[in-house]
Amino acid sequence: MLLNIQNLHVTYYSPGQKPVEAVRGVSFSVGAGESLGIVGESGCGKSSLAKTIIGLQPPSAGSLRFEGQELGSMKPAAFRHYRRVVQMIFQDAVGSINPRMTVRQTLEEVLHVHQMVPAGRVAGRVRELLDRVGLPETVLDAYPREISGGQCQRISFARCLALEPRLIIADEPVSALDVSVQARILNLVRTLQKELDLAIILISHDLAVVRNICDRVAVMYAGQFVESGPSANVLDAPQHAYTRELLAAVPDVGRALKERGRTHRFAPTCTGE
Numbered sequence: 001m002l003l004n005i006q007n008l009h010v011t012y013y014s015p016g017q018k019p020v021e022a023v024r025g026v027s028f029s030v031g032a033g034e035s036l037g038i039v040g041e042s043g044c045g046k047s048s049l050a051k052t053i054i055g056l057q058p059p060s061a062g063s064l065r066f067e068g069q070e071l072g073s074m075k076p077a078a079f080r081h082y083r084r085v086v087q088m089i090f091q092d093a094v095g096s097i098n099p100r101m102t103v104r105q106t107l108e109e110v111l112h113v114h115q116m117v118p119a120g121r122v123a124g125r126v127r128e129l130l131d132r133v134g135l136p137e138t139v140l141d142a143y144p145r146e147i148s149g150g151q152c153q154r155i156s157f158a159r160c161l162a163l164e165p166r167l168i169i170a171d172e173p174v175s176a177l178d179v180s181v182q183a184r185i186l187n188l189v190r191t192l193q194k195e196l197d198l199a200i201i202l203i204s205h206d207l208a209v210v211r212n213i214c215d216r217v218a219v220m221y222a223g224q225f226v227e228s229g230p231s232a233n234v235l236d237a238p239q240h241a242y243t244r245e246l247l248a249a250v251p252d253v254g255r256a257l258k259e260r261g262r263t264h265r266f267a268p269t270c271t272g273e
């Protein structure tokens with residue numbers, strides 16, 4: 001098992017304030033190449049869970065194992081490996097890229113800092129990464145502000161892939177993008193996942209997004225998983241009242257997906273994102 005989480009708790013303590021229990025006893029696992037969707041309304045603890053998995057927020061209790069090793073007791077070398085192979089994609093793609101660096105510099109830097117390829121291979125690897133995420137070489141000398149939100153999200157993916165990750169956590173990766181661009185980025189996520197045998201945890205408040213990509217889905221409510229299982233089962237025959245409520249808020253998930261799919265078929269490239 002790639003990632004195994006047992007009874008994880010995340011609590012925020014601030015002086016003079018009541019502790020906030022953002023994650024309250026979550027358990028799940030993700031195998032190599034698997035995709036898990038986590039859905040739930042704003043404030044239910046999705047990002048807190050994500051930040052804990054990538055090691056930005058310490059858990060207050062519970063166990064988090066990667067390839068069988070407990071995160072909290074990893075030696076520095078194992079932790080460095082973990083921080084490289086478990087990567088996160090954020091909603092705010094533009095804000096997560098250094099505005100003073102061109103696309104080329106951004107990708108070269110990550111390859112260089114992590115010594116992913118010998119110096120003589122850097123330029124070639126940058127071109128491969130761009131190709132992987134469906135961007136033309138013409139963006140290489142652009143700054144983030146000169147390209148679109150969708151293209152910036154593709155650059156975030158390229159920077160992630162540069163590190164040859166095993167698990168990518170995408171926290172609302174398309175929420176900030178136009179609906180017409182969302183489908184193309186999600187399609188990219190699905191293609192990368194299949195071609196590179198990546199494990200993906202896709203976090204979203206949007207059931208249609210998750211259904212389209214994920215083998216399994218977990219429904220999160222007030223810091224806990226209230227329901228989980230294969231996406232089709234959970235979304236077609238929800239057992240929990242909260243899941244039914246979430247589904248009711250989306251009048252026709254099937255239609256929404258078809259419409260997004262259509263956009264994709266007629267505009268397979270990222271021009272104009």
Ligand SMILES: Nc1ncnc2c1ncn2[C@@H]1O[C@H](COP(=O)(O)OP(=O)(O)O)[C@@H](O)[C@H]1O
Nearest residue numbers: 012020022040041042043044045046047048049
């Ligand atoms: N750094 C923090 N300090 C204190 N409370 C926080 C912090 N980050 C998130 N929270 C609180 O934790 C809860 C879960 O937030 P979050 O994980 O961001 O949920 P989601 O991503 O599902 O919207 C919310 O009540 C939020 O206000």
Ligand SMILES: [Mg+2]
Nearest residue numbers: 046047048171
């Ligand atoms: Mg969030």
